Amino acid sequence: MARIKDVAELAGVNRSTVSRIINGEGKFRADTVRKVEAAMAELDYRPSAIARSLATSSSNMIGLLVTYYTGGFFGEMMDQVQAELDLNKKFLITAQGHQTEAGEREAIQRFNDLRCDGYVLNSRHLSDDELRELAKKPTPFVLVDRLVEGLESRCVTFDHVEAAKAAVEHLIEQGHKTIGCIAGSPNRLSSQLRTQGYREALKQDGLLISEDLEDAGDYRQASGYHAAKRLYEANPNMTAIFSCSEDMTSGAVQFFHEQGIKIPEQVALISFDSIDRCEMYYPKVSSVHFPISDMARLAVEVLMKQINNQPIEAHHQLPHELRIRNSSTVS
Structure with missing residues (x-):
């Protein structure tokens, strides 16, 4: 298995240069970046997620809380969150709330133990007060289909x-x-x-x-x-x-x-x-x-803005769409 020092030797640079290019730190000449990328490809080198986590103080993991895994609704939510996280090069960790307050609390604690960079929460049982307390902690989160007073910028909702x-x-x-x-x-x-x-x-x-x-x-x-x-x-x-x-x-x-x-x-x-x-x-x-798919995509977008310290809107509410088919009209 190739190591970072093998990439450095093949590319003709030092190990710190390889590490910083992998982690997106600093600016390097285009030809230096190309040499490092070519060496990684030739050696089939893949950076260790754990090592990158330790080096950057970021796990690159996002936690997703759902009520349970079964059902098309939750499957669609997980699929769309995963797709958006792939674009942002983040890993998805999911947990079930088991339709209880204790289950949701335990899931969030698990995300915290894994040092997740943020959470997408479809919380149905935690109180507004507890969610406001959670917002005082450093890890950002977004609520899907839930509006909590005082946390409007973290909420993606539907009327x-x-x-x-x-x-x-x-x-x-x-x-x-x-x-x-x-x-x-x-x-x-x-x-x-x-x-x-x-x-x-x-x-x-x-x-x-x-x-x-x-x-x-x-x-x-x-x-x-x-x-x-x-x-x-x-x-x-x-x-x-x-x-x-x-x-x-x-x-x-x-x-x-x-x-x-x-x-x-x-x-x-x-x-x-x-x-x-x-x-x-x-x-x-x-x-x-x-529109659960759109809500899931928007939730990740809002969360990534929080993680990257970018400005976000005060509230995010998606519109409904009426789709008329055969069951309600007589031709």
Whole structure:
């Protein structure tokens, strides 16, 4: 295995020159850099990440906290964060929060123990106060889909209320007056906000708001199936449903197909969607797009600016996009 002194000898320079070129320190003549790079290529020399960490006081590692590893939403987040970090020559370390405050705290401590240069946090359980305390420590971080007062410049957010309102308003514009809602877990803030948007859209048009028209799932397919079943059986006059996640929508579509209930002729359907799953259902389901890929990319961009001591904006909120497909309009 080639060593740094072998590269130096082949390039005809001293070891400190090789080390500084590898670490991007100082300025060197172009021909010197070319000699070092050619020697590294000929010897198939790869710098030790640990040695570079010790030399530069940087681990080149970024920690990513997610709730859990399963599911397209979190897979898309990890994929986009990884892609952006590759461009910045950083390594990705991931950890699950296990849907608990203690789990999220332990994950962040693990990032700290590994001397990560920064964190991207999809924290759902740590309190705002604890996150504000974390911000007082030297390691920078960015929050994805979370707005904390006092940490606005570290937050990449999305307006779940307005997005949900836009989805339900589309159903109202199609003439629907009795609209059901397959909500997510009431313990999740995003679910609370989406349900709030659903109710606000009904209220502003003077339509019925009723507990009988709402059924809480858990963002999984099976819960969407059972929620659609309960809503349809309890509300025979219901003509449309707003679903708070693409996985629950999948369950609802399955139920309607099994019962021979036509979409959209008998029940119109619109959903939240983050990874374009709704494009794959039959019929293709109208959706309000939750741009998790863009949020992940922007989170890394904001984090790298923090790491490099560059100015950042006060708050980063991405817009929603309404995507109308076959499930909500009758041709």
